[in-house]
Amino acid sequence: MNEKIEALRERLKNLDLQGMIIxxxxxxxxxxxxxxxxxxxxxxxxxxxxxxxxxxxxxxxALTVDDEIIVYDFxxxxxxxxxxxxxxxxxxxxxxNNLTYAQYKEYMHKYKINNFEExxxxxxxxxxxxxxxxxxxxxxxxxxxxxxFEHIKKFIKIGMTxxxxxxxxxxxxxxxxxxxxxxDTIVASGPNSSMPHAVPTDxxxxxxxxxxxxxxxKYNGYCSDMTRTVFAGHIPQYMKPVYDLVLKNQLRVQxxxxxGANIKLIAKxxxxxxKLNGANMVHSLGHGVGLDIHEFxxxxxKHDFILxxxxxxxDEPGIYIPTRFGxxxxxxxxxxxxxxxxxxxxxxxxxxxxx
Amino acid sequence: MNEKIEALRERLKNLDLQGMIIxxxxxxxxxxxxxxxxxxxxxxxxxxxxxxxxxxxxxxxALTVDDEIIVYDFxxxxxxxxxxxxxxxxxxxxxxNNLTYAQYKEYMHKYKINNFEExxxxxxxxxxxxxxxxxxxxxxxxxxxxxxFEHIKKFIKIGMTxxxxxxxxxxxxxxxxxxxxxxDTIVASGPNSSMPHAVPTDxxxxxxxxxxxxxxxKYNGYCSDMTRTVFAGHIPQYMKPVYDLVLKNQLRVQxxxxxGANIKLIAKxxxxxxKLNGANMVHSLGHGVGLDIHEFxxxxxKHDFILxxxxxxxDEPGIYIPTRFGxxxxxxxxxxxxxxxxxxxxxxxxxxxxx
Numbered sequence: 001m002n003e004k005i006e007a008l009r010e011r012l013k014n015l016d017l018q019g020m021i022i023x024x025x026x027x028x029x030x031x032x033x034x035x036x037x038x039x040x041x042x043x044x045x046x047x048x049x050x051x052x053x054x055x056x057x058x059x060x061x062a063l064t065v066d067d068e069i070i071v072y073d074f075x076x077x078x079x080x081x082x083x084x085x086x087x088x089x090x091x092x093x094x095x096x097n098n099l100t101y102a103q104y105k106e107y108m109h110k111y112k113i114n115n116f117e118e119x120x121x122x123x124x125x126x127x128x129x130x131x132x133x134x135x136x137x138x139x140x141x142x143x144x145x146x147x148x149f150e151h152i153k154k155f156i157k158i159g160m161t162x163x164x165x166x167x168x169x170x171x172x173x174x175x176x177x178x179x180x181x182x183x184d185t186i187v188a189s190g191p192n193s194s195m196p197h198a199v200p201t202d203x204x205x206x207x208x209x210x211x212x213x214x215x216x217x218k219y220n221g222y223c224s225d226m227t228r229t230v231f232a233g234h235i236p237q238y239m240k241p242v243y244d245l246v247l248k249n250q251l252r253v254q255x256x257x258x259x260g261a262n263i264k265l266i267a268k269x270x271x272x273x274x275k276l277n278g279a280n281m282v283h284s285l286g287h288g289v290g291l292d293i294h295e296f297x298x299x300x301x302k303h304d305f306i307l308x309x310x311x312x313x314x315d316e317p318g319i320y321i322p323t324r325f326g327x328x329x330x331x332x333x334x335x336x337x338x339x340x341x342x343x344x345x346x347x348x349x350x351x352x353x354x355x
Numbered sequence: 356m357n358e359k360i361e362a363l364r365e366r367l368k369n370l371d372l373q374g375m376i377i378x379x380x381x382x383x384x385x386x387x388x389x390x391x392x393x394x395x396x397x398x399x400x401x402x403x404x405x406x407x408x409x410x411x412x413x414x415x416x417a418l419t420v421d422d423e424i425i426v427y428d429f430x431x432x433x434x435x436x437x438x439x440x441x442x443x444x445x446x447x448x449x450x451x452n453n454l455t456y457a458q459y460k461e462y463m464h465k466y467k468i469n470n471f472e473e474x475x476x477x478x479x480x481x482x483x484x485x486x487x488x489x490x491x492x493x494x495x496x497x498x499x500x501x502x503x504f505e506h507i508k509k510f511i512k513i514g515m516t517x518x519x520x521x522x523x524x525x526x527x528x529x530x531x532x533x534x535x536x537x538x539d540t541i542v543a544s545g546p547n548s549s550m551p552h553a554v555p556t557d558x559x560x561x562x563x564x565x566x567x568x569x570x571x572x573k574y575n576g577y578c579s580d581m582t583r584t585v586f587a588g589h590i591p592q593y594m595k596p597v598y599d600l601v602l603k604n605q606l607r608v609q610x611x612x613x614x615g616a617n618i619k620l621i622a623k624x625x626x627x628x629x630k631l632n633g634a635n636m637v638h639s640l641g642h643g644v645g646l647d648i649h650e651f652x653x654x655x656x657k658h659d660f661i662l663x664x665x666x667x668x669x670d671e672p673g674i675y676i677p678t679r680f681g682x683x684x685x686x687x688x689x690x691x692x693x694x695x696x697x698x699x700x701x702x703x704x705x706x707x708x709x710x
Contacts, residue, residue, distance in 0.1 A: 001512050054550075054551075094456075096457040096460075099455060099456050100454060100455055100456070101449075101452075101456055101459040101473070102451040102452045102473070104459075105451075118456070118457070124604065159491060163529070163530075167526065167530075174518070174522065177520075198407050240502075
């Protein structure tokens with residue numbers, strides 16, 4: 001049987017769950033490689049994927065005999081079929097964050113479930129530590145992102161709009177091997193860079209603007225995530241200390257990330273150094289990256305979490321001076337036993353563009 | 356007070372609901388013009404919008420004094436504040452299709468709700484009939500779509516890939532006044548056109564290909580939806596009868612759409628004529644269009660629904676011959692008292708491109 005499903009079944013046994021309904025499409029992709037619309041059932045006897053006719057071909061391409069997953073078109077299933085899936089299952093797990101209340105009620109009824117139990121990110125927790133083939137995909141997405149950065153550095157000209165730059169990044173990704181964007185690209189110039197979640201506007205790049213570019217793509221479903229703040233024309237002197245402080249912390253975090261490190265302590269030390277310099281830590285220091293762009297672990301100053309080998313996280317400190325400007329520098333980082341390895345490798349010194 | 360909220364409050368009173376928690380972002384945008392992340396509460400005394408700091412500026416720009424909506428950053432709210440919102444509310448409504456099971460439990464607890472009641476598309480039903488300013492936005496989105504079709508007819512060349520064409524449509528929309536795409540553009544050529552939900556591939560356009568292009572954009576949040584099947588180089592004779600049959604039915608439906616018409620009967624008549632000619636009706640005849648690309652009413656052969664003035668629906672019959680080719684022709688249509696008015700106006704005769 002499929003190894004990942006086998007491990008999950010072992011875990012379900014320990015939780016006294018005799019079955020599970022999996023509705024999070026990312027979790028289904030993780031377990032089965034299926035990228036479609038449907039529901040995965042682990043019943044006492046079988047693994048079942050229910051989809052609709054449109055996806056039959058894609059689903060059968062994704063699966064191998066070893067997966068031992070029986071695929072149904074929902075139109076073939078009768079009321080009794082649904083009721084039979086979980087016979088003799090006392091407790092059936094479900095994904096409470098990926099089922100609406102309306103679906104919850106519908107499923108309880110349709111599958112005649114005795115005791116429907118929340119599973120609290122059970123599969124998401126399996127996903128934190130990446131397998132070799134997953135890391136390979138993330139590396140490939142990061143490589144495309146680095147290449148895109150090289151391209152965009154030359155592309156940007158003073159007078160272009162943020163939207164034009166964001167659009168070119170998107171075009172580059174989609175025509176250079178990425179499946180899709182990992183998230184909506186941020187291109188935030190001048191005062192717009194002071195907003196960590198800015199959306200690209202029609203604002204034209206001016207000489208002396210900082211431009212924060214936060215971008216990422218997917219390769220075979222796996223995400224990359226990288227931010228660089230570059231400067232148009234020249235670097236105003238007063239921006240340099242802010243840039244230097246962000247970069248210094250980004251590099252220090254990179255050194256501290258490794259197996260056994262506690263994220264909370266690392267985040268707290270950045271927060272302290274920002275405060276000493278009169279700045280706040282507006283957003284968290286980073287997050288896991290995988291099939292989802294934001295996944296476990298979330299690197300905040302509030303929760304202890306010990307890193308392990310083969311986790312992939314971002315390292316993204318940022319300082320934002322309201323209405324004036326901001327700087328963020330971010331890499332996607334692989335945790336190894338004794339160190340961390342940057343998967344995004346674009347330069348982090350001062351970069352001047354548009355000349 | 357805001358008229359739409361006033362109408363909703365009237366309806367809640369009739370349903371014996373003293374409050375409501377609104378979580379569907381499209382419904383919140385409809386009621387308030389707010390386009391952000393947050394939750395709208397209608398309590399006994401007030402209208403409250405809870406968001407986070409990032410959106411404060413956008414939210415305050417969207418609202419006027421007349422809206423009478425109090426805005427909070429969730430960080431300012433204490434446990435007691437949450438518990439006080441629905442004091443003296445016996446029954447509070449919620450949107451069961453837009454709340455996960457986990458949120459449902461969290462809200463019950465956080466707001467100390469006595470009786471939390473499903474509201475079954477209450478606000479979605481208000482949205483079926485469009486107001487004048489909503490129709491104006493849909494018309495604008497349709498105009499951009501027509502202009503895009505004119506552009507793309509000239510752009511397509513034999514040898515281009517489906518992806519290149521889809522990408523150009525997207526670029527056109529985003530640089531010609533649209534907020535965003537209304538949905539992922541379909542460009543399905545040759546045998547790919549036999550799949551109603553095809554995704555653009557790297558397949559290159561060949562001479563004699565039919566190309567089904569299904570596209571739409573958003574203007575001020577409101578969607579357009581149009582499909583045309585065009586031909587590359589020349590039209591193979593054997594495709595003409597299929598094209599003619601689809602077009603004949605599309606035009607007939609357009610004539611039948613008006614206040615008082617029953618969608619089910621119209622859909623059934625198309626199904627019958629398709630069957631007489633040996634074809635099946637694979638997907639429904641159309642759907643409502645507004646802030647959502649697919650919204651009430653859904654035009655199927657199964658459910659009676661009487662059209663009223665100022666509803667906006669699509670008219671999109673299609674015939675698909677498995678593994679060979681398909682034809683779909685679709686307009687966005689405004690229902691008026693005595694007739695219907697096409698809002699997408701691109702030509703529907705044979706269109707040959709790529710020469």
